[in-house]
Amino acid sequence: MEKLTKPVFAKDGSEEVFRRIKQRVYALVRELEPERRLEITLKAILFPLLYVTAYCTALAYGRDKSVYYTAYCIMGIMLVIIFLNLIHEAVHNTLFKRKWLNELYIYFFDLMGANSYIWKIRHTRLHHNYPNVMGWDSDIEQSPLARVFPHGKFSRVHRYQHIYLPLLYPFFLLNWLLVRDFKDYFNKKKVVWKVVRIPRIEYVKLFLFKLLFLFYIIVLPKLVLPITWLEALTAFCIMIFTASIIALLVLISPHANTENEFPLPDADNRMEKSWFLHQLYNTNDVKEDNWFTRFFMGCFNYHIAHHLFPNVHHVFYPEVTRIIQEEAASHNLPYRIYPLLTTLKNHYKLLKQNRMPENIFEETM
Ligand SMILES: [Zn+2]
Numbered sequence: 001m002e003k004l005t006k007p008v009f010a011k012d013g014s015e016e017v018f019r020r021i022k023q024r025v026y027a028l029v030r031e032l033e034p035e036r037r038l039e040i041t042l043k044a045i046l047f048p049l050l051y052v053t054a055y056c057t058a059l060a061y062g063r064d065k066s067v068y069y070t071a072y073c074i075m076g077i078m079l080v081i082i083f084l085n086l087i088h089e090a091v092h093n094t095l096f097k098r099k100w101l102n103e104l105y106i107y108f109f110d111l112m113g114a115n116s117y118i119w120k121i122r123h124t125r126l127h128h129n130y131p132n133v134m135g136w137d138s139d140i141e142q143s144p145l146a147r148v149f150p151h152g153k154f155s156r157v158h159r160y161q162h163i164y165l166p167l168l169y170p171f172f173l174l175n176w177l178l179v180r181d182f183k184d185y186f187n188k189k190k191v192v193w194k195v196v197r198i199p200r201i202e203y204v205k206l207f208l209f210k211l212l213f214l215f216y217i218i219v220l221p222k223l224v225l226p227i228t229w230l231e232a233l234t235a236f237c238i239m240i241f242t243a244s245i246i247a248l249l250v251l252i253s254p255h256a257n258t259e260n261e262f263p264l265p266d267a268d269n270r271m272e273k274s275w276f277l278h279q280l281y282n283t284n285d286v287k288e289d290n291w292f293t294r295f296f297m298g299c300f301n302y303h304i305a306h307h308l309f310p311n312v313h314h315v316f317y318p319e320v321t322r323i324i325q326e327e328a329a330s331h332n333l334p335y336r337i338y339p340l341l342t343t344l345k346n347h348y349k350l351l352k353q354n355r356m357p358e359n360i361f362e363e364t365m
Helices: 015-061 065-091 099-105 107-111 116-127 156-186 200-224 229-252 275-282 291-295 303-308 314-330 340-353 360-364
Strands: none
Touching: 015 065, 015 200, 015 275, 015 314, 065 099, 065 107, 065 116, 065 229, 099 107, 107 116, 107 200, 116 156, 116 200, 156 200, 156 229, 156 340, 200 229, 229 340, 275 303, 303 314
């Protein structure tokens, strides 16, 4: 493991405001918990059931190609819904009260093709602790083809990233499942190695679950249905493309746009702001809010609440956000919210902005 000092956040007096918000939020959650528990449990059972039903439908009625492809498209949609509502909560230990139950539930992610062990580290220990900090936020750090951080390593190909990246986005999950997970395990220069040494057993699980996933998603339908390999692969691609596009709308909008900062630690590894203010300046909420975003999309639009309270389940975020808004207004702190379309336009702007090195001298230094 590389010996590196983690960035340290400043103490700037804003901690007092955060303490007050925390008190109000935890009191509110205690009050609402009994009536919301049913919704939390209902989702935990319903959504995986829909995924399995879609898969069984594909196997049972897939002779009709339109049924087969539609079922895989639905599985792609369910993959994202399960990820947002259930896996994401389970890695934060908020899906169930018992920790072991959360840890067990996370294996659904492996069954759907992603490695849960590495994502939990990427997400909870890196992205949540250091959002938008280059070299530490591994959720933002994606393929070397994308230069999302303004201070990121520049190569000539980035000049065209605003053109080719949107075209590559449908392959986002294909890269995640079949390339990125393996890179994190085998390339010790990857960010995850700054905080963990991967145990051997995880390598075994990585291969076993990936093989199991590819077997049931591609090979088994080929064995039981009168379809060609090309058709089996097409269905797999339909699932991945659908999931990639929906997942990216949600993942890009709260962080990776021009309205957010991408601060770097100084030479002594100190961050300019406190952890609390860092979240307010590097995360934004999304305006779209309705029954669909709350029930199916895991309240992704309330992302500031999630960053300040990752240990609180998303069913409480509408009320938690009201508290954050009130306290931010009365203490002159930012609370930023944009329409989804604006965040996507600003993401495109960010890609365009970062297609050139900020300072031409930095490139050669
Ligand atoms: Zn999270």
